[in-house]
Amino acid sequence: MIALDVELEQGAFTLVANVTLTSRAAALFGPSGAGKTTVLDTIAGLRTPRRGSIAVDDRVLFSSSARINLPPHQRRIGYVPQDVALFPHMNVRANLLYGNHQGSSPTLERVVEMLEITSLVDRRVTQLSGGERQRVALGRALMSSPSLLLLDEPLAAVDVPLRRRILPYLQRVRDELQVPIVYVSHDREEIDALADTVVRIENGRIAGVEAV
Numbered sequence: 439m440i441a442l443d444v445e446l447e448q449g450a451f452t453l454v455a456n457v458t459l460t461s462r463a464a465a466l467f468g469p470s471g472a473g474k475t476t477v478l479d480t481i482a483g484l485r486t487p488r489r490g491s492i493a494v495d496d497r498v499l500f501s502s503s504a505r506i507n508l509p510p511h512q513r514r515i516g517y518v519p520q521d522v523a524l525f526p527h528m529n530v531r532a533n534l535l536y537g538n539h540q541g542s543s544p545t546l547e548r549v550v551e552m553l554e555i556t557s558l559v560d561r562r563v564t565q566l567s568g569g570e571r572q573r574v575a576l577g578r579a580l581m582s583s584p585s586l587l588l589l590d591e592p593l594a595a596v597d598v599p600l601r602r603r604i605l606p607y608l609q610r611v612r613d614e615l616q617v618p619i620v621y622v623s624h625d626r627e628e629i630d631a632l633a634d635t636v637v638r639i640e641n642g643r644i645a646g647v648e649a650v
Contacts, residue, residue: 465633
């Protein structure tokens with residue numbers, strides 16, 4: 439369960455979000471500039487609300503009233519941003535193991551098998567295609583043993599045929615590892631295949647929540 443009740447100001451833009459999600463995968467859907475990425479950044483701890491609270495299950499990540507504000511590295515959240523942000527000076531194996539939590543993370547073997555990237559582990563990041571980078575970034579997030587996975591338009595940078603090939607990997611993460619997912623998407627086909635809840639965001643406000 440993700441309980442979000444925050445108010446955040448970013449220049450002239452104000453985000454007000456109050457929603458509780460119990461789904462396996464929730465999609466944030468809305469026009470550009472509506473505040474979707476800001477929601478992900480706020481949950482991840484990259485932006486600090488002016489007031490409110492954020493909790494994953496019974497674990498409070500932020501509470502203005504209780505003066506709790508866990509730093510990003512203590513939130514146990516895997517975040518794959520739009521730019522992927524792999525470390526170019528490391529090979530794939532080192533990227534995957536970065537942030538690994540000994541004893542609680544899934545094994546490297548399980549993650550690379552699930553995402554079908556076994557053949558890539560010794561490659562340099564600069565040798566990867568766009569789709570391979572996406573899968574490696576997803577694998578690195580999973581190796582951090584997250585209680586929640588945030589994905590910012592995970593398939594937007596790849597063409598439609600490749601998007602359809604990567605989508606099953608996201609479904610496997612959802613179903614086999616049972617890590618709750620909150621992700622941003624503009625693609626209705628992708629949402630219908632992966633999400634069971636859609637949160638519509640308009641002008642920094644929750645405009646509606648619907649089951650898929």
